[in-house]
Amino acid sequence: MTKRPNEKNERLKRRFLEYRKFARQLSEKTLDREIAALERFDVWNGRKDFAQFHISQAMGFRTYLEQCKTKTGKPLGKATMRSVLATLREFILWLSQQDGFRSRIKAADADYFNLSRRDEAEARAAPPRPAPSINQAKRALGLMPSATPQQKRDKAVFALLCLTGIRVAALVSLKIKHVDLQEQSVTQNPREVSTKFGKTIDTFFTKGFEDAEIALADWISYCDEVALYGPDDPLFPATAIAARSNEGFEACGFTGSHWKTTEPVRTIVRIAFEAAGIQNYGPHAFRHMLARHAAKHCTSVAELVAASQNLGHTDVLTTLRSYGQISRDEQRKLITGHTSDLD
Structure with missing residues (x-):
């Protein structure tokens, strides 16, 4: 006792x-x-x-x-x-x-x-951190429906993760004014956005995700033209729940306020990957996906530093040490020049 x-x-x-x-x-x-x-x-x-x-x-x-x-x-x-x-x-x-x-x-x-x-x-020692490939993320995004307002919002959530790898706590606190479609940017102002260590982070859309940009623009257009939301309204408002007579509860539009937790985003990501027949990686895995993509394809130091800053890292070594790990097979390929034991 x-x-x-x-x-x-x-x-x-x-x-x-x-x-x-x-x-x-x-x-x-x-x-x-x-x-x-x-x-x-x-x-x-x-x-x-x-x-x-x-x-x-x-x-x-x-x-x-x-x-x-x-x-x-x-x-x-x-x-x-x-x-x-x-x-x-x-x-x-x-x-x-x-x-x-x-x-x-x-x-x-x-x-x-x-x-x-x-x-x-x-x-x-940094543990292995699984992350989807760029093509897996694109496939999951492409299969997400967008017929209803809630589906548009959910697809835009997944799209923004693909484009920026933004931390989930910051994502749920974003306002509409923080996204500039013309500049292809997200301004994470710590006075209004829940950033890590209260840092100001300027994030730009990763190239090659045209479908993600379309999905995000479609949702913002709905917010502006149909829902009549203003710049200071949540970018991703919480789902409103209404009671049905003798039939429990059902989703009924949006509350006009931010999600109180990050769990809805995790659910959106899980459902999207499951629908595509891909294992669930979670929202944070998008950061690993973009970091590894940058480490593999950046052709200059300046480009690698830009990718690191885009993730909100003060030091590029943080990106490489914590997010830029490559698989054992990729390591072998880069060192030996062979893709398999049969080469």
């Missing part, structure tokens, strides 16, 4: 999280992970007073994580372990600087929450 929370520990955790939020400016999503990490350690440690911390607890907790299993019975991933230990490391470092703890806890004690060098390397 789990012990009741220690009031002293809870106050310290709250103060630490306030520090991380307001001094370190961490996002709510990151703070949620840190809360979970602190609670995991606190429970494992039997709710002992943090003032009694000893490096043996750090070493014991690391061993505990190595023996943990996921819900599927697999060992805890090294990246997950690294994330949990990083939170504890920051917490102990912060604790060593607080009144009443300086003489008990040393800053160096935090180092005992580090992974081994081998595990650290494994945790940092």
Whole structure:
């Protein structure tokens, strides 16, 4: 049976999280992970007073994580372990600087929450990230219907992902005025669009996706001429749900407000790929698709930098390291010049 929370520990955790939020400016999503990490350690440690911390607890907790299993019975991933230990490391470092703890806890004690060098390397290694090919994305888009307003919107969502690889959180917060069809651009203003780290991102349409541009223009034309939406209205308004007498609920136009979550976009992408007989890759996979396409076809450094900036990356190495991986077969082809073992 789990012990009741220690009031002293809870106050310290709250103060630490306030520090991380307001001094370190961490996002709510990151703070949620840190809360979970602190609670995991606190429970494992039997709710002992943090003032009694000893490096043996750090070493014991690391061993505990190595023996943990996921819900599927697999060992805890090294990246997950690294994330949990990083939170504890920051917490102990912060604790060593607080009144009443300086003489008990040393800053160096935090180092005992580090992974081994081998595990650290494994945790940092970029995992394989599946992504559709350009032709698969085009096929899925081409098979999407556009007879009804909702179908037009859904196809435009898929089209914009093909054209820009925009992050899904930014996509659901876009307004009509942020898209310029003539300039073939999307302006991601952090004052109005949910961009990563609050960055201003100017994104331009990737060439070769003419059908995607047509689908997006068709939806914006509907918004302007039929729905009579204005520039400050959501580019992709949420579906309105109306009750049917004795028959449940049904879609009934649009609400005129943004989607509250990114789940509708994920559903749109999944249905589109399934209809085309292609595995579901998810919205974020479009970023990998465009990055790999750029890495393969860019003919100059400037072109590669432009593609990186289009994805909102400050450093082109981010594009190459995290998104530009090539498959084993492609690696072999580029190095040996052979396409198969029979060549």
